[in-house]
Amino acid sequence: MISLPAPGLKRQDMIDIDGLPALPVTSIRGLAEGPVVLVVSGVHGAEYVAIQALMEVAGGLEPSVVRGGLIMIHPVNPEGFRERRATVLPKDGRNINSLFYDDTYDGPAARIARFVAGLQSTADFYLDLHTADLFEETAPLVCYPATGNEEVTQASRQAALVVDAPLMIKSSMAGAGITEAAKRGLPALLIKRGGIGGACPEAEVDLYRKDIINVLTHLGVLAGKPILPARPPREVFPLYLRSARQGVWRPSVSPGQAVAAGQLLGVITDFFGHEAERFMAEKDGQVLYGLTALSASEGDILLVY
Numbered sequence: 001m002i003s004l005p006a007p008g009l010k011r012q013d014m015i016d017i018d019g020l021p022a023l024p025v026t027s028i029r030g031l032a033e034g035p036v037v038l039v040v041s042g043v044h045g046a047e048y049v050a051i052q053a054l055m056e057v058a059g060g061l062e063p064s065v066v067r068g069g070l071i072m073i074h075p076v077n078p079e080g081f082r083e084r085r086a087t088v089l090p091k092d093g094r095n096i097n098s099l100f101y102d103d104t105y106d107g108p109a110a111r112i113a114r115f116v117a118g119l120q121s122t123a124d125f126y127l128d129l130h131t132a133d134l135f136e137e138t139a140p141l142v143c144y145p146a147t148g149n150e151e152v153t154q155a156s157r158q159a160a161l162v163v164d165a166p167l168m169i170k171s172s173m174a175g176a177g178i179t180e181a182a183k184r185g186l187p188a189l190l191i192k193r194g195g196i197g198g199a200c201p202e203a204e205v206d207l208y209r210k211d212i213i214n215v216l217t218h219l220g221v222l223a224g225k226p227i228l229p230a231r232p233p234r235e236v237f238p239l240y241l242r243s244a245r246q247g248v249w250r251p252s253v254s255p256g257q258a259v260a261a262g263q264l265l266g267v268i269t270d271f272f273g274h275e276a277e278r279f280m281a282e283k284d285g286q287v288l289y290g291l292t293a294l295s296a297s298e299g300d301i302l303l304v305y
């Protein structure tokens, strides 16, 4: 288990957790009292913009500007990072962010989730940073948990409002870090922004860094007032489009784009180009994120809008 350093100190260490690849952790404790915030990136090891942005924030912050404490893990899934694997921990093929407080599985991904959950129990806020995964494209969005009591929900939602994203989702995905944190009384946020096909452009890293600093300022770990976005994120209630088959995916819309009920969202064809499945929008909305890969498998999320 990691504990915060003595007041006024910063540490950057590789932390071993029983037989798994060591995790890079930056911990900082300010001289003044304040909240303790746990910030993680790279739970999905190929979400590079989030990983790079948190590395830069962790490198740049000094104890003199921190009130309370910060524990930052960047990334949580270094094995996925090394192997350029989307979504899962390569060792067991499981998604760490679906295994928080899961007592039915004890493999490596669950042990990493347990380690992060242990740190959550020492923190006052949990911030989980994501990017479009290797085969995704996303509009900037922020999710706050629906699974806590009213006070936890409101504290999470207030923090979401300082994120520079057009869209905000109230989320209750089972086993996810923010969902389970909120159930146990910890306000939390998940931000997802930037990256397409594994790219990590500096401009997107800059925007992400600003979001992280703004949330930390809002929470009072950093002094000052957050720079509020020109327009706060708009709350949306997304629909998930899943593929019923393996095939060739051709989307007709992209993240950020508005769609109208009845509009064509995309088609799945076979290798001869014969249409096998056609997806139309059930209601008006805006595309949040989607699969950019040509290849779709049964059960894949094709589009969220």
Ligand SMILES: [Zn+2]
Pocket (backbone or CB within 6 Å): 043, 044, 047, 130, 131, 133
């Ligand atoms: Zn992710």
